[in-house]
Amino acid sequence: xxxxxxxxxxxxxxxxxxxxxxxxxxxxxxxxxxxxxxxxxxxxxxxxxxxxxxxxxxxxxxxxxxxxxxxxxxxxxxxxxxxxxxxxxxxxxxxxxxxxxxxxxxxxxxxxxxxxxxxxxxxxxxxxxxxxxxxxxxxxxxxxxxxxxxxxxxxxxxxxxxxxxxxxxxxxxxxxxxxxxxxxxxxxxxxxxxxxxxxxxxxxxxxxxxxxxxxxxxxxxxxxxxxxxxxxxxxxxxxxxxxxxxxxxxxxxxxxxxxxxxxxxxxxxxxxxxxxxxxxxxxxxxxxxxxxxxxxxxxxxxxxxxxxxxxxxxxxxxxxxxxxxxxxxxxx
Ligand code: FPP
Ligand code: MG
Ligand code: MG
Numbered sequence: 245x246x247x248x249x250x251x252x253x254x255x256x257x258x259x260x261x262x263x264x265x266x267x268x269x270x271x272x273x274x275x276x277x278x279x280x281x282x283x284x285x286x287x288x289x290x291x292x293x294x295x296x297x298x299x300x301x302x303x304x305x306x307x308x309x310x311x312x313x314x315x316x317x318x319x320x321x322x323x324x325x326x327x328x329x330x331x332x333x334x335x336x337x338x339x340x341x342x343x344x345x346x347x348x349x350x351x352x353x354x355x356x357x358x359x360x361x362x363x364x365x366x367x368x369x370x371x372x373x374x375x376x377x378x379x380x381x382x383x384x385x386x387x388x389x390x391x392x393x394x395x396x397x398x399x400x401x402x403x404x405x406x407x408x409x410x411x412x413x414x415x416x417x418x419x420x421x422x423x424x425x426x427x428x429x430x431x432x433x434x435x436x437x438x439x440x441x442x443x444x445x446x447x448x449x450x451x452x453x454x455x456x457x458x459x460x461x462x463x464x465x466x467x468x469x470x471x472x473x474x475x476x477x478x479x480x481x482x483x484x485x486x487x488x489x490x491x492x493x494x495x496x497x498x499x500x501x502x503x504x505x506x507x508x509x510x511x512x513x514x515x516x517x518x519x520x521x522x523x524x525x526x527x528x529x530x531x532x533x534x535x536x537x538x539x540x541x542x543x544x545x546x547x548x549x550x551x552x553x554x555x556x557x558x559x560x561x562x563x564x565x566x567x568x569x570x571x572x573x574x575x576x
Contacts, residue, residue: 252566254298254563255559255560255563257305257319258298258560261324261327262294262298262301265294265297265327265328266288266289266290266294268328270285272328272332272375272379273285273371273372273375275371275375279364280364280367280368280371283360283364283365283367284369284372286356286359286368287338287350287351287356288331288335291351291352292335295464295571296330296331296431296432296435297327297328297331298567299432299435299436299457299460299567300323300326300327300330300435300436300438301319301323301327301439302560302563302564302567303435303436303439303440303456303457303564304319304320304323304324304439304443305318305319305560306552306558306560306561306563306564307439307445307449307453308320308323309555309556309558309559309560309561310449310556310558311449313556315557315558315559316559317558317560320442320443322384322385322442325379325382325383326380326383326388326435326438327439328379329376329379329392329435330435332375332379333373333392333395333399336369336372336373336376337369337399337403338350339356339357339369340365340366340369341403342355342356342357342365343362343365343366343369344403373396383442387441388442391437391438391441392434392438395430395434395435398425398430398431399426399430399431401426402423402424402425402426402427402430403427405419405426405427406423413501413505413508416498416501420493420494420495421462424462424465425458428461428464429458429459429460429461429462429464431461432460432461432464433454433455433458433461434454436453436454436456436457437450437451437453437454439453440453449554452554455547455551456548456551456552459545459547459548459551460545460548460567460568462544463542463545463548463568464571466495466538466540466541466544467537467538467541467572467574469487469495469496470496470537470538470541471574471575472485472486472487473485473496473534474534475575485521485525488515488520488521488524489515491516492514493514495536495537495540496528496533496536497533498511498533499532499537500524500528500530500531500533502531503531503532504527506527507524507527510523510524538572541571541572542572545568545571545572546568548564548568549564549565549568552564552568553565
């Protein structure tokens, strides 16, 4: 297929691959208890961005095109399953995350915990994870199973790192980037590696896929952390400066603290005193923290592009590049 130049959209095959994504996931979630299914299905309503399966699907097609030496390629059924699994793992973490963060809204509707209560929500998240685990087992690849187990460990580790605000100023940025890898980029990186392995990549090619996903994933979270400061509740479907209110110092604040060291004690006490959130918000806006965060995200995206360009040219390799642009320029 010809790329529609300047259309700003990924290839139509990608949309076709994604069309039945949520229907397929809801099918996978069917089981003995209809009430449990209702909790588990709640966030698979088609309102999410589904960025993770999209990354996996585009990488799969780009890898397949590379290995077949053609500009077009097909998606293998196992690669499609892995794409579903990425969305299921991600959603299971959101379900638990909303309990941990005591959120009452997500994507403009009541959060799963607001609707079903905390106890059912926790178990519902576990159920999604259990179903995803069974799907991974059916991929019949020990290597991919191991990879996805690693992703789960990283997600848990990332969430745990976020609960810890120790460390001095100089270590804080490295801690933040490490946390960001675990919490967001690991799933993207390892799913890129997983579809590459399922497509028959050798170690070196699978590593290129991994690095693409890792850099894109860190860029994605940097932009997310930036949008937390600038987006309105209407756009994001959640309150502005939610991270500060949760006590979290993300890239914009960490950059701002380089210019305004008076932010450091606020960061250390996790913005817990009455005026801390407002004060931090003001200093972030006065600093170049938001611009610097965007520039850092752009640098991670350039690295992602560099890894994509190890692949042979194809429309899907172009889609990998386009995706990096979409990630940096998104507004929600
Ligand atoms: C969303 O972050 C949360 C994550 C991406 C990871 C959450 C991980 C866990 C709860 C632990 C692991 C759980 C499982 C099931 C393996 P956020 O709170 O910054 O995003 P939000 O603004 O969308 O709520
Ligand atoms: Mg949250
Ligand atoms: Mg959270």
